[in-house]
Amino acid sequence: xxxxxxxxxxxxxxxxxxxxxxxxxxxxxxxxxxxxxxxxxxxxxxxxxxxxxxxxxxxxxxxxxxxxxxxxxxxxxxxxxxxxxxxxxxxxxxxxxxxxxxxxxxxxxxxxxxxxxxxxxxxxxxxxxxxxxxxxxxxxxxxxxxxxxxxxxxxxxxxxxxxxxxxxxxxxxxxxxxxxxxxxxxxxxxxxxxxxxxxxxxxxxxxxxxxxxxxxxxxxxxxxxxxxxxxxxxxxxxxxxxxxxxxxxxxxxxxxxxxxxxxxxxxxxxxxxxxxxxxxxxxxxxxxxxxxxxxxxxxxxxxxxxxxxxxxxxxxxxxxxxxxxxxxxxxxxxxxxxxxxxxxx
Amino acid sequence: xxxxxxxxxxxxxxxxxxxxxxxxxxxxxxxxxxxxxxxxxxxxxxxxxxxxxxxxxxxxxxxxxxxxxxxxxxxxxxxxxxxxxxxxxxxxxxxxxxxxxxxxxxxxxxxxxxxxxxxxxxxxxxxxxxxxxxxxxxxxxxxxxxxxxxxxxxxxxxxxxxxxxxxxxxxxxxxxxxxxxxxxxxxxxxxxxxxxxxxxxxxxxxxxxxxxxxxxxxxxxxxxxxxxxxxxxxxxxxxxxxxxxxxxxxxxxxxxxxxxxxxxxxxxxxxxxxxxxxxxxxxxxxxxxxxxxxxxxxxxxxxxxxxxxxxxxxxxxxxxxxxxxxxxxxxxxxxxxxxxxxxxx
Numbered sequence: 001x002x003x004x005x006x007x008x009x010x011x012x013x014x015x016x017x018x019x020x021x022x023x024x025x026x027x028x029x030x031x032x033x034x035x036x037x038x039x040x041x042x043x044x045x046x047x048x049x050x051x052x053x054x055x056x057x058x059x060x061x062x063x064x065x066x067x068x069x070x071x072x073x074x075x076x077x078x079x080x081x082x083x084x085x086x087x088x089x090x091x092x093x094x095x096x097x098x099x100x101x102x103x104x105x106x107x108x109x110x111x112x113x114x115x116x117x118x119x120x121x122x123x124x125x126x127x128x129x130x131x132x133x134x135x136x137x138x139x140x141x142x143x144x145x146x147x148x149x150x151x152x153x154x155x156x157x158x159x160x161x162x163x164x165x166x167x168x169x170x171x172x173x174x175x176x177x178x179x180x181x182x183x184x185x186x187x188x189x190x191x192x193x194x195x196x197x198x199x200x201x202x203x204x205x206x207x208x209x210x211x212x213x214x215x216x217x218x219x220x221x222x223x224x225x226x227x228x229x230x231x232x233x234x235x236x237x238x239x240x241x242x243x244x245x246x247x248x249x250x251x252x253x254x255x256x257x258x259x260x261x262x263x264x265x266x267x268x269x270x271x272x273x274x275x276x277x278x279x280x281x282x283x284x285x286x287x288x289x290x291x292x293x294x295x296x297x298x299x300x301x302x303x304x305x306x307x308x309x310x311x312x313x314x315x316x317x318x319x320x321x322x323x324x325x326x327x328x329x330x331x332x333x334x335x336x337x338x339x340x341x342x343x344x345x
Numbered sequence: 346x347x348x349x350x351x352x353x354x355x356x357x358x359x360x361x362x363x364x365x366x367x368x369x370x371x372x373x374x375x376x377x378x379x380x381x382x383x384x385x386x387x388x389x390x391x392x393x394x395x396x397x398x399x400x401x402x403x404x405x406x407x408x409x410x411x412x413x414x415x416x417x418x419x420x421x422x423x424x425x426x427x428x429x430x431x432x433x434x435x436x437x438x439x440x441x442x443x444x445x446x447x448x449x450x451x452x453x454x455x456x457x458x459x460x461x462x463x464x465x466x467x468x469x470x471x472x473x474x475x476x477x478x479x480x481x482x483x484x485x486x487x488x489x490x491x492x493x494x495x496x497x498x499x500x501x502x503x504x505x506x507x508x509x510x511x512x513x514x515x516x517x518x519x520x521x522x523x524x525x526x527x528x529x530x531x532x533x534x535x536x537x538x539x540x541x542x543x544x545x546x547x548x549x550x551x552x553x554x555x556x557x558x559x560x561x562x563x564x565x566x567x568x569x570x571x572x573x574x575x576x577x578x579x580x581x582x583x584x585x586x587x588x589x590x591x592x593x594x595x596x597x598x599x600x601x602x603x604x605x606x607x608x609x610x611x612x613x614x615x616x617x618x619x620x621x622x623x624x625x626x627x628x629x630x631x632x633x634x635x636x637x638x639x640x641x642x643x644x645x646x647x648x649x650x651x652x653x654x655x656x657x658x659x660x661x662x663x664x665x666x667x668x669x670x671x672x673x674x675x676x677x678x679x680x681x682x683x684x685x686x687x688x689x690x
Contacts, residue, residue, distance in 0.1 A: 099605065102630060260439060269627070270627045278620045286634075288620070291629060292628065292630065
């Protein structure tokens with residue numbers, strides 16, 4: 001079968017690899033019907049060093065179950081399923097608490113280590129009963145782009161909002177105008193935020209942010225951005241910061257714009273080793289929380305809003321490619337000429 | 346009147362200063378009946394450089410109101426009152442949210458800047474109506490030591506527990522065996538923690554921690570302490586860490602013993618500039634929160650448990666001095682031969 005393999009920074013190839021096959025009795029095999037390229041895939045695309053055999057890429061997908069191992073009971077061949085970016089048993093103490101990304105038997109797709117990637121024709125799903133979320137929607141339904149965001153970016157934006165304690169009436173800032181940031185706008189509005197300040201500077205993304213519910217746009221950076229958000233909030237800063245980038249600049253800006261007693265929800269994979277401003281953070285009683293989103297836990301809550309048309313996260317996809325177009329997709333997202341690339345293998 | 350002035354590290358003196366007097370129509374003057382020395386007073390006692398005129402010390406007190414400004418309505422002369430370590434209007438947007446330590450008109454006692462200290466015969470209380478909490482207890486009641494902890498250490502330990510999300514059944518670690526750490530044990534137990542691991546090595550404090558509800562003691566430090574807590578918790582770490590020290594070691598230990606999905610509640614004044622372990626903290630979805638406790642907000646909740654004898658935080662006081670004994674009190678606390686010194690001016 002064909003799959004996307006990254007060999008080093010800038011070097012993504014579509015290659016023939018052994019067919020996905022059952023290895024454990026709890027596995028399933030899915031035929032990938034929709035996948036996509038994630039902003040977090042751009043980190044290795046920019047800094048990966050050559051690794052033996054390369055790394056299978058992709059961690060977001062919808063697919064059709066084609067085979068299940070002998071211990072799989074809930075998942076059946078033929079089902080259309082959402083594949084969260086992490087696999088999990090959905091039964092350990094962490095999963096019971098809704099933190100599937102800390103599952104004691106779990107792990108992540110698309111980072112190697114014997115687990116495949118979703119930018120491929122098919123994929124082996126460990127712990128299929130715990131991991132996959134069957135949906136009663138035809139595999140070519142027009143809702144597919146929106147449903148695909150449940151595998152990562154919408155759940156991740158929602159996690160940022162939950163961890164930043166967004167509630168009805170909240171004043172919110174979203175740091176990052178990528179697909180996760182835009183989904184964070186949707187999530188913040190969905191949780192009742194009254195004011196949503198999008199920090200971004202890319203015209204098309206800003207326009208989409210406004211349609212998703214952003215009430216203010218701050219296109220400055222660094223100290224100017226902090227000053228501008230403070231101006232917009234009577235000098236106080238915002239109650240909730242949804243940090244959707246992961247850079248040192250992004251977390252510094254977040255600490256500068258959060259209000260006393262407020263919270264920063266981090267979902268951008270951090271490329272810094274310590275959370276800055278520990279003393280102002282303390283004196284102002286600011287909380288910092290977040291991490292890899294337990295999207296598996298959020299699907300049931302978010303799905304009806306997509307199916308019933310109340311939110312349209314699928315609009316973050318602005319380009320569609322087949323597998324052979326994936327390397328071009330990486331180039332376009334890296335150059336920010338594409339927001340998020342949908343893959344139809 | 347006589348008051349405690351710190352001139353530089355190690356140099357605390359009892360001096361004659363101008364009598365406390367009304368300056369603003371919202372002020373009150375209290376005669377201090379009980380004050381104490383705080384673990385946080387030891388930071389300047391160890392590192393303060395000479396400053397012009399010195400710094401009036403003390404931020405915890407119970408007193409009797411002797412005079413009120415013309416705009417004071419709620420507070421009356423003769424009342425016995427608890428003085429939280431921060432003054433606040435109890436009516437701004439932050440106070441309304443229960444974050445009195447971010448009051449837009451507020452500030453802190455015992456740090457200078459025109460505000461006096463409580464280790465003195467009397468003290469001017471700004472924003473008296475918002476700040477002071479009258480209690481219906483005689484000024485020499487046997488409960489006074491316990492009630493005095495409502496001005497700081499019990500409320501601060503409670504804040505650590507709240508910010509670390511202690512709930513019924515929680516597994517908790519308390520970092521620091523000072524008075525705040527011991528009060529944090531009380532607070533964690535009061536909120537229903539099932540297991541409370543005290544990190545400390547001082548025999549008398551450990552004994553008191555056990556009486557307050559600690560179920561396990563870890564007397565190691567650094568990597569050994571982390572390993573020991575992990576052993577005690579099936580390798581997982583604890584759900585809630587109550588960080589009651591503020592040193593770089595204390596926060597590093599806290600990050601090492603917190604469980605995935607857990608929270609660190611910081612109340613030790615941080616002597617580090619960045620929160621370490623930002624990446625493990627992220628991958629494990631750990632939250633860090635806390636800061637100066639809004640003890641004013643907590644008094645109503647905690648007071649009945651003291652008055653009705655369910656908790657005995659007053660036991661953290663193991664020495665009583667008059668004003669002239671305050672410098673000795675600092676020496677004893679610095680040498681850890683006293684846990685917490687009560688002052689009867």
